[in-house]
Amino acid sequence: MKLSPLVDEGAALSVVEDQRYSRHILVPEISIIGQQRVKAAKVLCVGAGGLGSPVLMYLAAAGIGTLGIVDFDVVEESNLQRQIIHGQSDIGTSKAKSAKRKIAEINPYINVITHDVRLDNTNVMEIFKDYDLIIDGTDNFATRYLINDACVLLGKPYVWGSVLRFDGQASVFWSEHGPCYRCLHPTPAQDVPNCAEAGVLGVLCASIASIQATEAIKLIIGIGEPLIGALIIYDALAMSFRKIEIKKDPECVVCGENPTQKGLLKNYEEFCSPAGATHLSVEKLKIKMDRGDDFLLIDVREASEFEIRRIPGSVLIPLGNFIDGSALKSLPKDKEIILHCHSGGRSATALSILKNAGFRDVTHVEGGILAWAQHIDTTCTVY
Numbered sequence: 001m002k003l004s005p006l007v008d009e010g011a012a013l014s015v016v017e018d019q020r021y022s023r024h025i026l027v028p029e030i031s032i033i034g035q036q037r038v039k040a041a042k043v044l045c046v047g048a049g050g051l052g053s054p055v056l057m058y059l060a061a062a063g064i065g066t067l068g069i070v071d072f073d074v075v076e077e078s079n080l081q082r083q084i085i086h087g088q089s090d091i092g093t094s095k096a097k098s099a100k101r102k103i104a105e106i107n108p109y110i111n112v113i114t115h116d117v118r119l120d121n122t123n124v125m126e127i128f129k130d131y132d133l134i135i136d137g138t139d140n141f142a143t144r145y146l147i148n149d150a151c152v153l154l155g156k157p158y159v160w161g162s163v164l165r166f167d168g169q170a171s172v173f174w175s176e177h178g179p180c181y182r183c184l185h186p187t188p189a190q191d192v193p194n195c196a197e198a199g200v201l202g203v204l205c206a207s208i209a210s211i212q213a214t215e216a217i218k219l220i221i222g223i224g225e226p227l228i229g230a231l232i233i234y235d236a237l238a239m240s241f242r243k244i245e246i247k248k249d250p251e252c253v254v255c256g257e258n259p260t261q262k263g264l265l266k267n268y269e270e271f272c273s274p275a276g277a278t279h280l281s282v283e284k285l286k287i288k289m290d291r292g293d294d295f296l297l298i299d300v301r302e303a304s305e306f307e308i309r310r311i312p313g314s315v316l317i318p319l320g321n322f323i324d325g326s327a328l329k330s331l332p333k334d335k336e337i338i339l340h341c342h343s344g345g346r347s348a349t350a351l352s353i354l355k356n357a358g359f360r361d362v363t364h365v366e367g368g369i370l371a372w373a374q375h376i377d378t379t380c381t382v383y
């Protein structure tokens with residue numbers, strides 16, 4: 001597939017820019033015209049984290065004229081193993097701000113726009129509309145579907161990547177020329193852990209991010225074979241790249257022949273954890289607490305762990321009492337039960353024991369008290 005350049009050539013380069021980008025300009029496929037397109041381009045990166053860091057740094061160095069950053073998070077020490085746009089002195093600073101500062105150091109000749117907000121269905125269209133291309137550096141399904149749907153509705157290319165442990169994937173979704181993310185994943189995958197739960201090799205982010213940045217530049221200039229209708233699967237342990245073809249789904253609800261979804265969904269979080277789901281995010285747990293919902297929060301860790309730190313309102317019933325059945329007699333069957341442990345493993349076991357015993361209204365907290373400490377109560381001791 002050969003596409004025409006995404007971005008029209010803009011203003012001429014200054015003498016300083018000529019020098020700065022000379023190694024690009026020397027490449028015949030890029031040349032001065034290509035570099036002018038890069039300068040005229042407006043690229044939005046959602047997330048200044050593992051993928052967003054190298055994406056933003058390379059696109060800044062490449063001379064993308066306008067770089068947008070969406071991130072509402074603040075830099076934490078556990079980010080620094082892979083989120084290389086941030087440094088030690090940025091801990092506690094907003095990621096968008098920290099990224100902007102670093103970019104100014106890499107390339108002062110470009111314009112950086114920060115969107116220090118949580119991307120949602122009320123702001124996504126307004127934020128996306130001014131950009132030529134959207135790059136996904138997020139780590140959760142709800143945001144991916146949100147980005148995808150907004151890109152389909154606005155007709156914009158969506159450069160996607162994902163990383164977990166030693167595995168990475170990347171693709172370009174653009175419903176005008178090929179499949180969208182929903183064509184590949186019509187329904188959200190359940191029980192897929194994220195990097196906060198399962199970990200990730202830091203440098204893997206650079207491998208996938210560099211594919212994303214490369215595809216963005218190719219689309220802007222209109223060179224090469226875009227990664228549209230294809231999925232790259234990278235296995236860092238085997239050091240193998242596979243490229244598989246992915247097709248547009250004629251039944252796709254947003255980009256198919258008869259789309260049934262003509263706008264954004266009302267609630268992407270809910271879409272990604274449908275009724276009957278057994279997981280509950282710490283954010284949702286907090287909302288339920290603040291709302292004063294009537295539920296029983298059970299901590300299934302050991303007493304020694306409970307002593308160190310606990311989620312307010314939780315009662316301790318160690319997993320052993322579920323396994324030997326002693327806990328079951330005292331638990332109400334007519335009340336919502338929410339289980340949690342350290343990171344979600346033991347609570348999943350307790351959950352299946354309760355489900356087997358006929359308890360219906362029971363879920364467990366995704367990521368356990370670790371996620372609570374990361375996202376809700378950051379003063380919480382992590383062990």
Ligand SMILES: [Zn+2]
Binds near residue numbers: 175181182183253254
């Ligand atoms: Zn589709």
